[in-house]
Amino acid sequence: MIESITLQNFRNLQGNYLPTTGINLIVARNGAGKSNFLDAIYHLSRGKSFRTIAEGNAINWDSSLPFARIESHISGSKKLALILSQLEGQNRKRFEVDGSPKKRLTFVSNIITVLFAPQDLDIVSGSPDIRRAEIDDFLSQSSKVYEENLREYKQVIVRRNKLLQRIAERKANEKELKFWDEKLVESGTGLIKMRYDTLNRFAPSVIKYSNDLFAGEIGNLRIEYLSRFADSPEADNIADEFLSTIIKGRVKELAAGRTLYGPHRDDLNIVFDNRPIRIFGSRGQQRIAALIIKFAMLKYLSENNQQSPILLLDDIMSELDPKHRHNLEEFIQELGTQCFITGTDESQFSRNFMGKNNNLRLQ
Numbered sequence: 001m002i003e004s005i006t007l008q009n010f011r012n013l014q015g016n017y018l019p020t021t022g023i024n025l026i027v028a029r030n031g032a033g034k035s036n037f038l039d040a041i042y043h044l045s046r047g048k049s050f051r052t053i054a055e056g057n058a059i060n061w062d063s064s065l066p067f068a069r070i071e072s073h074i075s076g077s078k079k080l081a082l083i084l085s086q087l088e089g090q091n092r093k094r095f096e097v098d099g100s101p102k103k104r105l106t107f108v109s110n111i112i113t114v115l116f117a118p119q120d121l122d123i124v125s126g127s128p129d130i131r132r133a134e135i136d137d138f139l140s141q142s143s144k145v146y147e148e149n150l151r152e153y154k155q156v157i158v159r160r161n162k163l164l165q166r167i168a169e170r171k172a173n174e175k176e177l178k179f180w181d182e183k184l185v186e187s188g189t190g191l192i193k194m195r196y197d198t199l200n201r202f203a204p205s206v207i208k209y210s211n212d213l214f215a216g217e218i219g220n221l222r223i224e225y226l227s228r229f230a231d232s233p234e235a236d237n238i239a240d241e242f243l244s245t246i247i248k249g250r251v252k253e254l255a256a257g258r259t260l261y262g263p264h265r266d267d268l269n270i271v272f273d274n275r276p277i278r279i280f281g282s283r284g285q286q287r288i289a290a291l292i293i294k295f296a297m298l299k300y301l302s303e304n305n306q307q308s309p310i311l312l313l314d315d316i317m318s319e320l321d322p323k324h325r326h327n328l329e330e331f332i333q334e335l336g337t338q339c340f341i342t343g344t345d346e347s348q349f350s351r352n353f354m355g356k357n358n359n360l361r362l363q
C-alpha cells in the first residue's frame, strides 16, 4: 500500500501526495498529468514506464536538473526511491530501498500493481506478442520463480540463435546444438507449465466477472493458453513434444537462423460465447474483455501473494455506458484494495462514489 508519494521533476508533476488506503479519485482535464501520476506508481512496481514510448522521458523538460525522482513510503514503513537520470545521452535508473541501492528485481518486489489503461484494448485485439508480454508481466508479478525462469529462457534463445547463425555460416558444428536444445526445452517447459497452471486457476473468475459484471455486453468469456506442445496443463509429455518438434524442424531453424519453436511463439485464446473476440468482438466488447482479464489478474494476485495488489485505472469510465459505470463503481468499492482511478470530469462518477472516496489533487 502506498502511504505517500513524492514526485520531483517527474514529467509535469511535482509535489507530495497523500493517498488513502481505499479509493483515490484523480479528476482533472486532459493533459493535467493523470496518466503520468499512475505511471509514477507503475514505475515503483516495475522499474519502468507503462507508456513504452515515454521511456527516457521522465525528466521535466523545463528543469535544469538532470534527474527525476519518485519517492514513496509504503506499508511496512519502507521507503522506496527511484531516480531516473540522463548522463551523456544515456538513461540511467537508480533503485533504493530505505536509502540503500538495490537491484531492480529486489526493488520491484515491494509493490504489486494491476493497471488498466485505454491501450490495454490491444491485449484482446492486438498481435500475439502483446498477449505474451502481458502474461509474462502478470506471471512475473505473481512469481519470482517465473520471473527468473523467463529471464533464463530469453538468454537461452539469444545464445541459441547466435549458434544457429554460426552453424548456417559453417563456423560451428551442428552437434553443439544439443546442449542448447536441452536448455531451451528445460526452461521453456517450465514456462509453459506455469502459464497453463496459472491461467487455469484464473479462468473461473474471468467467466464469473463476464457474467456478473457485464452481463448483456459480453457473456461466458474464456481465456485459454495455446501451446503447440500440449493441449492441457496435465500433459506430462510437454518436454518430449517440444524436443521432437525442434529436431523435426532443424532445417527450418538453420535456414531462419533463429529459434522457431517454444513458448515465445505461443498465444492466448480469448473467446466469448464460443467466438474468438479478436475477430468477432466490437471495440466496446474487446475493451470490456480486457478489463475483465485485469480484474481476474487482480483477484489472482490478491489471493496468491502476501501483499495486496494496487489497482490503477486510467480513464476507464469515458468509454462505458451509465449502467456499467455503476456496476464498476460498486465492484471497486467492494474490492477493499487500494485503488487509483482517473477521470476527466466529475460527471463520469456518481455523486455517492465521489463523496465516499478520496479526491486526490494534482498540484
Ligand SMILES: Nc1ncnc2c1ncn2[C@@H]1O[C@H](COP(=O)(O)OP(=O)(O)O)[C@@H](O)[C@H]1O
Pocket: 010, 011, 012, 028, 029, 030, 031, 032, 033, 034, 035, 036, 037, 057, 058, 059, 060, 061, 062
Ligand atoms: N518530460 C516532460 N516534462 C514536462 N511535461 C511533460 C513531460 N512529458 C510529458 N509532459 C506533459 O504531460 C502532459 C500529459 O500528461 P498525461 O499524464 O498524459 O495527462 P492526462 O492523463 O491527465 O491527460 C502533457 O501536457 C505533456 O506536455
Ligand SMILES: [Mg+2]
Pocket: 034, 035, 036, 314, 315
Ligand atoms: Mg491520460
